[in-house]
Each structure stands twice: as structure tokens, then as C-alpha cells.
Amino acid sequence: MATASSIPSQELFDQLPKHLHWEAYNIYQWEGFWYPAAVIRGMLAFRSNYKARCDDVILASSLKTGTTWLKALCACIMDYHDDQLSSKNPHLVVKTLEYEFAGETLNPDDLSGMPSPRLFHTHLPYSALPESIKNSESKIVYITRNPSDTMVSGWHYFNKILRRNNQDPYPFEKEYNNFCAGVHSYGPFFDHVLRYWSESLKRPNKILFLKYEELKRDPKGQVKRLASFLGRPLAGEDEVDKVIWGSSFERLKNLEVNKNGELPFGNVPNSAFFRLGKVGDWENYFTAEMKQGLDEITRMKLEGSGLDF
């Protein structure tokens, strides 16, 4: 694991820019992005200990952009004959590495003993990935989502997991302002998305860039694209349909494990990952001014990148 000297002390955290996230815990700015302290510790241990294999697949995403769906899709494609999702939440089938390394229990030997191909996930920005992932032949699949729906989804998610005990919902406008300012867990959102986007243009065989909205609009086309990228082309329409159904919101949301189960860390109910699963829910929350404000930021940030939402 990371050596004691590489683990930041509380004094070091005290010197970093910090922000009280949802009146619940601090997030700290580290190398340009915001994270809870445990994630920074996990990230550093991940970076010092992870040795990529050429056939690893790393899923990557910012928060609330379709991570659960991507994990489920890739689990179905890569492990076509073993329906692990019927009894396990997608976050236990495909683990998020910086969370694993943040716990005290992960032994790097567990990773080296795993059979290939290994399928993992990270929320880390591209710049924070271990060098061995960036420099090996391993593949990365990134998913993003339009920023307005991402923000609304995050607001619901954190209300569910951080505002229990009959607390009022966190003020929507405050969360909107934090999101626009980039001061949120793993933010700034646009910096996260843009770097993966530019890397995917430079190395299309290394990084596949997916959008939640395109998956919704054309699931068959996008699933075939994903399966081919992973080197697991699906044999026919039946297999494509099976993957789409196996990973679908409707199926997963209604499984017993996701209705009543809980993740073994953080007291997070599995149901928190399956809310509405639609495109455009922001319309039910944003004022016209909010929409205009975030659209303007989006336009400025994405200008010249070739990316749009």
C-alpha cells in the first residue's frame, strides 16, 4: 500500500482549500479537483500500488453521469453467461478503485491474483490516473451526461444519503451554484469531461467516450459500439437485446437486491442509484435563469472542443 510518507496528514489537509460539502463533510482541492479526504488517500494508494495489465478495462465517470448503467452494461458484455447483477448491485460487481484503496482491507495481492480481463471503475479525472493505466494497452470507457441532468441527479442522490433524519432537502440553488463553480466532489465537471474527451480523440483505440443521452436514444447502436471496443462483439440482435435488458433501469431498479439492499460501505441504500433514469428531468427543477446560466457556462467551457451536450 502507499507508504506512510505518501499519505497526507491532517495538517496537510488543513492547508488545502476546502469546502463544507452539504453541511456534512469537507471536500479539499487537490491538483485542481475537489474530493473528500478519504478519496484523496484512496487515490494516492491507488496510484502507488496499481499495476495495469494490457487487457484491463477501466470504466471512468464523473458522479451521477451513468456510472451504474455503464458498470451493468460492461458486466453483461464481458461476463455474458454469468448474470451477477441478479443478486449484486452493479457497484459490487464492478468496484471503484479509489474507494477500494481508501478502505483498510484491500490487499494489492487480491488485485494481482484476479483473473484477466479485470474490469474496474474510477471517478478520478484523467490527470489523476495511475501512470500504468495511461501508458499501458489497457482500455478506458468514459461516460458523461448533460450537466443539467447531472446536477439534478446529484442533488437527489445527496439528499437521499446525507439528509436523513427528516432533515429538509439541501437548498437546490446552493447546489446549483456549487456545481456551476466546479466546487463539488470530483469537480469541476467540465474539466473532468474535457480531458477524457481530448484523450479519446487522440487515442480512440484506448478511450471510448460515451454519452448517457446517446445510450438512451440508440441503445442498440451504442451497445454494439461498446462491445466491439471491448473486443467482445455481440453475435446477433438477440445478444444485443439481452445486454440491453440485463442492464436496464427497469430491470435493475426492481430487483430485490436494489430495492432493499445496502452497499457495505457508507450506509448507502442500493435504491439511491436508481431514481428516474430519464433525459431532461432538469426541466422540472431549473428556473429559466438557471438554465440560461448553466448553458452559458457549458458553451464557454466547451467552445472549440468539438464536444456538445
Ligand code: A3P
Ligand atoms: P437520475 O437521478 O436522473 O434518475 P450514477 O450511476 O453515475 O450515480 O448516475 C445515477 C443516474 O443514472 C441516476 O439518474 C439513475 O437513475 C441513472 N441510472 C442508474 N441505472 C441506470 C440504468 N440502468 N439505465 C439508465 N439510467 C440509470
